[in-house]
Every structure is written in C-alpha cells, then in structure tokens.
Amino acid sequence: MNIISLTPFDLALAALLVLLLAFISSKMALDIAPRLLIAALRTTLQLALIGVVLKALFANVNLLWIALIASAMLIMAGREVGARQHRRFVGWWGYGVGTLSMFISSFSVTLLALTVIIGNDPWYQPQYAIPLLGMLLGNTMNGISLGMDRLTTDAWRQRAVIESRLMLGESWCDAIATIRRDALRVGMIPMINAMAAAGVVSLPGMMTGQILAGAPPMEAVKYQILIMFLITAGTGFGTLTAVWLGARRLFDDRHRLRLERLTHKEEH
DSSP, X not given: OOOOOOOHHHHHHHHHHHHHHXXXXXXXXXXXXXXXXXXXXXXXXXXXXHHHHHHHHHHSOOHHHHHHHHHHHHHHHHHHHHHTOSSOBSTTHHHHHHHHHHIIIIIHHHHHIIIIIIOOSSTTOHHHHHHHHHHHHHHHHHHHHHHHHHHHHHHHHTHHXXXXXXXXXXXXXXXXXXXXXXXXXXXXXXXXXXXXXXXXXXXXXXXXXXXXXXXXXXXXXXXHHHHHHHHHHHHHHHHHHHHHHHHHHTBOTTOOBOGGGBOOOOOO
C-alpha cells in the first residue's frame, strides 16, 4: 500500500486557507474570526495529541488504557452536549442525561460491532475500538444535542399548551408527546441526511480516508456501510434515551410540569 506522506509544508498551505478565511470574515465583520482560529488551533493540538496516544496504544495494547481513553472521550462528549443546550437541566441532570444516553448507546453498539461483526482478536484492539467509538460518540453527541435542545426549548415555549393538556386529565407522557416526537425527528435528521447523500452527494470521511490510504474501493465501501448503520443505530438509540429521560425529568411524580428544573436564559 503506497501512502503519500504529508510534510509540515503541506499542512501549512492548508492552514493558510483557514487564515485567509478568518481575515475575510474579519473584514466583513462576521464576528467569527477568533472562534474560527481557536477551533483550528484546537483541531491541530487535539489531533496531534490523539496521534501520539494512538501510536503508544498500538505499540502496547492494554485494555485498561483503552478503557481510560474511552471514558475520557465520553466525559468530553457529555460536556459538549450540555454546553450546546439553550436551556439545560439544573445540576447533574444537565450533564448526566446526555452522558448516560451516549454511554448506553455508543458503548453497547461499539461492543457489539467489535465482538460480533468485526470479530478482531483481541476485541479491544485499539486500531478498531478507538476510531469506531469516536465516530459513534461524535455522531450520537450531535443527535442528542439537537434532540434535547428542541425538547427543552419547545417545552418552555409551549408550557401553556402542556399545562392545559394536563388539566384535561392527560398524563405527562401524553401531554408532551408531540414535542417529544419533534425532538426525536430533529435529532435523527443529520444521520438520515448523511445516509441519503452518501455516495451521491458526498463521500463519507472514513471511506475517503481508506481510499486515500490505498485500500481497495470496495473494501472501503463495505466498511463505510457498516459504520453508517452502526452510527445511525447509536444515534437513534442515544437520542431516544436522552429525549425520554429529559421529558420525564420535566414532570414530577404527580404529573406537574416542573420548568424550574431548567436553567433560565433570556429569549433571543
């Protein structure tokens, strides 16, 4: 397999394009140039760090170290889910709903794929385990963020409708059913769009990376189909879990709407 190695000069040329974009954004007063540069810097540092970590892991396969890295990835993903909420739950619920949902969906789907579908030996081989878990966590995080944000925002805006339905004798589950369905639909839209566009509008990242690395195109396609299905299942189950837990948290045992459990921010 012949791989064209990239030099620091090649990466510097690509970085110049981001700098040019930041400069143009600044001249247009878009107020995104600092965030763009910080995000580019974070990308460089984070990917360089994970490259060093993966190099060490590949040389010394150890389940404990892999579990620690997986836990760190989950913690960071849980933090990002909470940070993306316009109205997040107060206290540990703000962090726990997304983190628990990602743990249940992403870790179980990854474990199933490693032990049953891929069947590598050992099953926790970092070459497969870390990239697979990373793709599942990243996409599940997006689905849960969108679903939870839609759920809490709509519950806040439609509180009068929900309370009216409760006064008519409906349970908490029925009173928020429409909002919960919308939240699930919004959370799943990115993955449905990605599957609909794959191979027609876009070539997914993993498949592109394998082809660039010299893998046969049909092998890259098979892995990409597997990854897309796993990611969709992980995102769907994670969003379902998070939205159900979030909807339940909005009510108490007496089916009363408890919006004080959400942080209060000014409407934009």
